[in-house]
Amino acid sequence: MKLTTAGESHGKALVAIIEGLPAHLHLDMEKTNETLALRQSGFGRGARQKIETDRAEILTGVRNGETLGSPVTLCIYNKDFANWESCTSPNACDEAEMQKKRVTRVRPGHADLTGVLKFEQTDARNILERASARETAIRVAAGGVYKQYLSALGIQIGGFVKEICGIKDGGRYAFNELERAKTTQTGMLDGEAEARAIEKITALKKDGDTAGGVVEIRVKGLKSGFGSVMTYAEKLDGMLAQGLQSIQAVKGVQFGVGFAVGSQSGKEVHDEIFYDESRGYYRETNRAGGIEGGMSNGEEIVISVAMKPIPTLMKGLQTVDIQTKEKAVAASERSDVCAIFALEIIAEAVVAQVLADAVDKRLGGDTMAQVRARYDALP
Numbered sequence: 001m002k003l004t005t006a007g008e009s010h011g012k013a014l015v016a017i018i019e020g021l022p023a024h025l026h027l028d029m030e031k032t033n034e035t036l037a038l039r040q041s042g043f044g045r046g047a048r049q050k051i052e053t054d055r056a057e058i059l060t061g062v063r064n065g066e067t068l069g070s071p072v073t074l075c076i077y078n079k080d081f082a083n084w085e086s087c088t089s090p091n092a093c094d095e096a097e098m099q100k101k102r103v104t105r106v107r108p109g110h111a112d113l114t115g116v117l118k119f120e121q122t123d124a125r126n127i128l129e130r131a132s133a134r135e136t137a138i139r140v141a142a143g144g145v146y147k148q149y150l151s152a153l154g155i156q157i158g159g160f161v162k163e164i165c166g167i168k169d170g171g172r173y174a175f176n177e178l179e180r181a182k183t184t185q186t187g188m189l190d191g192e193a194e195a196r197a198i199e200k201i202t203a204l205k206k207d208g209d210t211a212g213g214v215v216e217i218r219v220k221g222l223k224s225g226f227g228s229v230m231t232y233a234e235k236l237d238g239m240l241a242q243g244l245q246s247i248q249a250v251k252g253v254q255f256g257v258g259f260a261v262g263s264q265s266g267k268e269v270h271d272e273i274f275y276d277e278s279r280g281y282y283r284e285t286n287r288a289g290g291i292e293g294g295m296s297n298g299e300e301i302v303i304s305v306a307m308k309p310i311p312t313l314m315k316g317l318q319t320v321d322i323q324t325k326e327k328a329v330a331a332s333e334r335s336d337v338c339a340i341f342a343l344e345i346i347a348e349a350v351v352a353q354v355l356a357d358a359v360d361k362r363l364g365g366d367t368m369a370q371v372r373a374r375y376d377a378l379p
């Protein structure tokens with residue numbers, strides 16, 4: 001299943017084309033639109049979210065609420081385009097407006113400087129419009145489609161925020177408790193940690209500073225054997241890491257106990273295997289995070305994803321103006337202080353994309369009934 005996304009932050013629209021969906025997948029776009037609203041929320045988001053009310057529209061591949069088997073095209077119109085058209089239109093732009101919106105005080109932590117040099121630009125706007133995490137809106141919309149494909153097979157994805165700028169929610173939560181994270185202000189489940197995180201974000205904002213954090217994403221109901229040990233490119237953890245690492249501002253992805261493997265012994269890290277007539281093979285622990293040898297092993301998949309602090313600081317960092325080559329304070333457009341709640345939503349969408357692709361690779365199928373029958377027939 002191939003996903004292509006396109007669109008600039010202040011352009012007319014964001015689009016996604018999904019190839020390879022089987023026919024007869026029932027799509028409820030209201031569910032997807034609810035998830036898009038969640039991507040826009042969370043404590044610490046900036047003013048852009050007040051302008052947009054993201055809604056995904058289906059342009060192709062669906063009739064009467066069901067996929068046809070043809071490419072599905074999704075579209076989200078950027079409301080803010082109305083305020084930017086003279087500067088970002090694909091047709092002739094207003095020179096004065098372009099000059100006004102030109103970005104030359106390139107921002108550390110952004111694609112600005114490297115992108116300008118690589119694509120031989122003199123205005124970092126030609127880079128940042130695409131680098132912006134606005135692109136994740138359409139990935140979340142596509143994720144909504146993939147989630148409905150997986151859900152038809154009984155595969156569910158959830159998660160919560162487990163750290164914001166050093167403040168940890170160290171709780172160990174059952175899968176069915178995770179849904180509540182979507183109703184909190186920060187995505188944390190522990191109220192005491194959430195209160196401290198809100199205090200921290202508020203103080204950082206006052207100081208012109210920003211926060212990052214860590215989310216945990218979990219997958220329930222994925223049977224064993226998805227991904228493959230046989231080629232490096234098909235390893236499930238490799239594919240998940242690639243997808244998650246491609247999200248703007250993500251700086252680390254770990255499976256199960258992750259980096260703790262470096263400080264613990266073999267006895268502490270590996271999950272022993274047991275057998276029981278009624279349960280079949282099972283493990284008492286899940287430190288591997290549900291993946292061994294690049295394949296799902298039937299346990300819950302557990303992934304942690306680390307996001308760096310938002311790189312646009314209202315009290316801008318030091319940089320160089322690429323026009324004058326002189327020392328400057330980095331440009332700062334309206335910006336988030338903390339977007340970790342949104343990251344949790346985006347990471348779920350990306351995990352759904354990768355898993356749907358892995359399911360399709362193994363099971364194929366022209367119709368949802370075929371996919372379901374093949375999935376149900378697996379042990």
Ligand SMILES: Cc1cc2nc3c(=O)[nH]c(=O)nc-3n(C[C@H](O)[C@H](O)[C@H](O)COP(=O)(O)O)c2cc1C
Pocket residue numbers: 046109110111131132133136247248249250308310311312313334335336337339342343346
């Ligand atoms: C949901 C989300 C919202 C973001 N919001 C902002 C923002 O408002 N301002 C900003 O400077 N960076 C923001 N970022 C991060 C940048 O897009 C990202 O750091 C930048 O494009 C450079 O990419 P890299 O960090 O992956 O190297 C956001 C990222 C995500 C995932």
